[in-house]
Amino acid sequence: MKRHQPKFSQSQVVELMQRLYRLTPSEIHSLPSYKDQNFYVAASEGGEYVLKILNSQDSKNPALTDVQMSAMSFLHQNGFPTQTARPTFTGQLISQEEIDCGYGCQTYLVLLLTYLPGNTISKISVTPQLLYEIGKMAAKVDIMLQELEHPHLSVLQRDNYIWNLSNTPLLEAYIDILDGEPLQKVVTSVIHQYQTSVTPKRCNFRKCTIHADLSDLNILVQPDESGGHRISGIIDFGGMNSGYFIYELAISIMFMMLEHQTPIEVGGLVLAGWESVFPLNESEKDCLYVLVLSCFCQSLLLSRYNVSQNPENEEYLMSTSKNGIRIVHQLWELGKEEVEKVWFQTAAQFNDEDKHERRYSGSE
The missing domain is CATH 3.30.200.20 (Phosphorylase Kinase; domain 1)
Structure with missing residues (x-):
C-alpha cells in the first residue's frame, strides 16, 4: 500500500x-x-x-x-x-x-x-557527557513507558512494521535497490548475522514498549549553565512499538554515531548512560553489535526505497546516508570483537569516573 x-x-x-x-x-x-x-x-x-x-x-x-x-x-x-x-x-x-x-x-x-524550543542533536557538537545523558534518558523513557495504561495498547504489537528490528530479515526484499554497490554485500552479511546470532537469543531479551526513534532529529537540546547542552525535548512517537529494551539502545547508538567525528567511541558513551539505569544481560550484550549494524542497514535501505517512492523529499529521507554508509563499512571492517572492546571498556571507564566524581562531590 x-x-x-x-x-x-x-x-x-x-x-x-x-x-x-x-x-x-x-x-x-x-x-x-x-x-x-x-x-x-x-x-x-x-x-x-x-x-x-x-x-x-x-x-x-x-x-x-x-x-x-x-x-x-x-x-x-x-x-x-x-x-x-x-x-x-x-x-x-x-x-x-x-x-x-x-x-x-x-x-x-x-x-x-x-512546540518545544531547542535545536536538534544534528545541529550541535555532541560531548561525551551529552551522549551519556542520552543513553540514560532513553533507558528511563522505556522504563516509564512500562507503566503506561491504555485500552488499545495491543496496537503497539506491530508485527508487520518494517521498522521493527525483529523484522530485519525482511530487508532482503529491498536489497536490490542497492544495485551492486559495495554496501549490498555488507547488508546481506548483516542480515545473515542477525538470523544466526540474534534470532536464537531474542527469547532472552527483555520486552517493553519503546519509542524506537530517538534519533539525532528527534532529541532537542538547549545550552546549559556549564557551557554544554541539556536535553529539552523528545519528539515524534510515530515509531512506537512493542519491542525490547536492547532495541531502543541499539537505535539510539546508531543515530548518535551519525553526529560524531569518531563514531565508534559513541557506542560506549551511550551504553554507559543506559547501563547506569538499566544494565544489559549477557544475551543483550552479545547481540548489541549486530543490532546496531541492523539499525544502520534498515535506515539506509528503507530511506533509499522511500526516496524512490517520494523523490521530492530526498534531502530529508537521505539524511542518514551522508555518514551512515561510511560508518557501516567501518563497523563491519573492525568486526564484532574489536568494536565491543571499545564500547564496553569505554562504558566501564565512564561509569567508574562518574561514580568517583559523585563520591568526591558528596552526591553519592
Whole structure:
C-alpha cells in the first residue's frame, strides 16, 4: 500500500487552525518530516504549536495515534520533556480531515501539539557527557513507558512494521535497490548475522514498549549553565512499538554515531548512560553489535526505497546516508570483537569516573 505524504498549503493550515482550534496564525512555516507534514504555527492569541498532518496510510489507524499521544502525555506528566496535544474546540485530540492532495480524496489525521524550543542533536557538537545523558534518558523513557495504561495498547504489537528490528530479515526484499554497490554485500552479511546470532537469543531479551526513534532529529537540546547542552525535548512517537529494551539502545547508538567525528567511541558513551539505569544481560550484550549494524542497514535501505517512492523529499529521507554508509563499512571492517572492546571498556571507564566524581562531590 503506497503511503501518500500530505501536501497541505499554508492557506489550508490557516483554515484548519481557525476552524478546529479557534486560533489565528500569526506565523507559519513548514518543518521537516520523514513521512508526514509538520507546520510550526504561532497563534495571535498566544502560544506556539506544531500542526501535524499524518500520511494517508498511518491515518487509517487512529487507535495507534491515540496511544502515541497518550504516551507523550503520560511521559510529560512524569517529568519528561515531551509534547502534549491541544484538543479541538469540541474536545477532540485527533481530527479526521478529508482533502485531495493530488492523489484523490484521502482522510488525514490532524493533531495540534505544543512546540518545544531547542535545536536538534544534528545541529550541535555532541560531548561525551551529552551522549551519556542520552543513553540514560532513553533507558528511563522505556522504563516509564512500562507503566503506561491504555485500552488499545495491543496496537503497539506491530508485527508487520518494517521498522521493527525483529523484522530485519525482511530487508532482503529491498536489497536490490542497492544495485551492486559495495554496501549490498555488507547488508546481506548483516542480515545473515542477525538470523544466526540474534534470532536464537531474542527469547532472552527483555520486552517493553519503546519509542524506537530517538534519533539525532528527534532529541532537542538547549545550552546549559556549564557551557554544554541539556536535553529539552523528545519528539515524534510515530515509531512506537512493542519491542525490547536492547532495541531502543541499539537505535539510539546508531543515530548518535551519525553526529560524531569518531563514531565508534559513541557506542560506549551511550551504553554507559543506559547501563547506569538499566544494565544489559549477557544475551543483550552479545547481540548489541549486530543490532546496531541492523539499525544502520534498515535506515539506509528503507530511506533509499522511500526516496524512490517520494523523490521530492530526498534531502530529508537521505539524511542518514551522508555518514551512515561510511560508518557501516567501518563497523563491519573492525568486526564484532574489536568494536565491543571499545564500547564496553569505554562504558566501564565512564561509569567508574562518574561514580568517583559523585563520591568526591558528596552526591553519592
